[in-house]
Amino acid sequence: MIPAIFGCSGPSLTEKERAFFAKVKPAGFIxxxxNIESREQVAALTADMKxxxxxxxxxxxxxxxGGRVQRMTAPHWRKYPPMAVFGDMARHDPTLAASALRLNCRLLADDLRRVGITVNCLPLLDVRQRNADPIIGDRAFSSDPQLVASFGKITIDALQAGGILPxxxxIPGHGRATVDSHLDLPVVxxxxxxxxETDFAPFRALKDAAFGMTAHIIYSDIDAEKPATLSRLVIARxxxxxxxxxxxxxTDDLSMKALKGDIGTLASDSIKAGCDLVLHCNGDMAEMRSVAENLTAGDNSVEKRLATLIRNAEHAPVPDRADLxxxxxELMSRF
Known part of the structure; x- marks a missing residue:
């Protein structure tokens, strides 16, 4: 197994993709x-990947x-609100907001589990800031680090209770970025x-989470030259x-424009900096080959940790979806 998570080009694996993935054996897929058409199609795709x-x-x-970032959408799946809705709700009724968020994430988890997905890239623990680029915006719970941490914990627990890894x-915080890292490299x-005191606080509170995803951001007071994804200083210290x-x-997606240079070199540099896994999302075969060529299988500790995490998640009981x-x-109707 190589420490890479790859995307694919469409709703089913092509023969070239199938042969490539069988050869390099990536840690996972995104x-x-x-890649999404219907419940039956997604379930068939995830089964084929395995x-x-x-x-x-x-x-x-x-x-x-939920909100702007929801890959599985109507008519086959319900539309979920952005996480800021629950942060706004908490200003009026914190108990109602916490309960609604928990049920929201249980429903999300059930959607994913039913089609063979095992990991949701949630929660955002980014602390929303004024004058920042809107790429985070309402995807974040709040500008209050304590509320972000509290609602992040609810999200983690609810996803795991539903058999999905969060x-x-x-990490260590995207809330201050003044440009979209999909398009350019932010400098904070x-x-x-x-x-x-602020941006790091929610991540510190939830430091025991199974997975973390880096920010493609330069934090100039820590490492003025390299973004967190590629910085030994940021990752280690x-x-x-x-x-x-x-x-x-x-890593966050290596094909985002915040990172410059050869994609294969970016992959190897991320691992050297201290990342356990690299994420490459666009499904471009030439780029995926370059990533794979620059990574080695190494020891099997990451593979064992992944297998253990997924095995434990599979033991979660199947909920009564109609009751959820x-x-x-009923709770959302009260807001």
Whole structure:
């Protein structure tokens, strides 16, 4: 197994993709809207992915946040609100907001589990800031670090109760970025002491999460030259030591324009910097080959950790979806 998570080009694996994935055996896959048509089709795709790499315990990821970022949509799946809705609700009724969020995430988890997805890239623990680029915006719970941490914990627990593994993102914090990292490289000049008190706080509170996803951001008071994804300083001193994150650390998508240079070199540099897994999302075969050629299988500790996490998640009981839906809609109707 190589420490890479790959996308694919469409709603089913092509023969070229199947042969490539069977050969390199990636740690997992990630799905996007281009891969989604119906429940039956997604279930068949995830089953084929597992069969192709010869492992049942495969990390199959998706960004199913709600709001602007929801890959599985109507008419086959319900539309979920952005996470800021629950943060706004908490200003009026914190108990109602917490209960509604918990049920929201249980329903999300049930949607994913039914089609063979094992990991949701949620929750965002980014602390929303004024004058930041809107790429985070209403995807974040709040500008209050304590509320972000509290609601992040609810999200993690609810997803895991539904058999889905969560990913905390974008560690150590994307809330201050003034440009969209999909398009360019953000630079945050905020002093370390301020970051430590605000942006880092939710990640520190939830440092025991199974997975974390890096931010493609330069924090100039820590490492003025390299973004967190490629920075040994940020990963070792901040993410691992100051924050104390002990889970599997994956990059954000290497094909985002915040990162410059050869995609294969970016992959190897991310691992050298301290990431456990690299994420490559666009399904471009030439780029995926370059990523694979620059990674080695190494020891099997990551594979064992992945298998254990997925095995444990599979033991979660199957919920009464109709009851979840009834209770959720009753709570949301009160806001």
């Amino acid at each position: 799905l996007f809207a281009r 069969k192709t790499v010869g492992r049942h315990k495969v990390a199959i990821l998706i960004d199913q946040e 990913v905390i993102k974008h 000049d905020t002093p370390l002491a301020t970051l430590d 901040i993410i691992r030591m100051r924050i104390g994150f002990s889970g599997l650390l994956m 839906k009834r209770r959720y809609e």
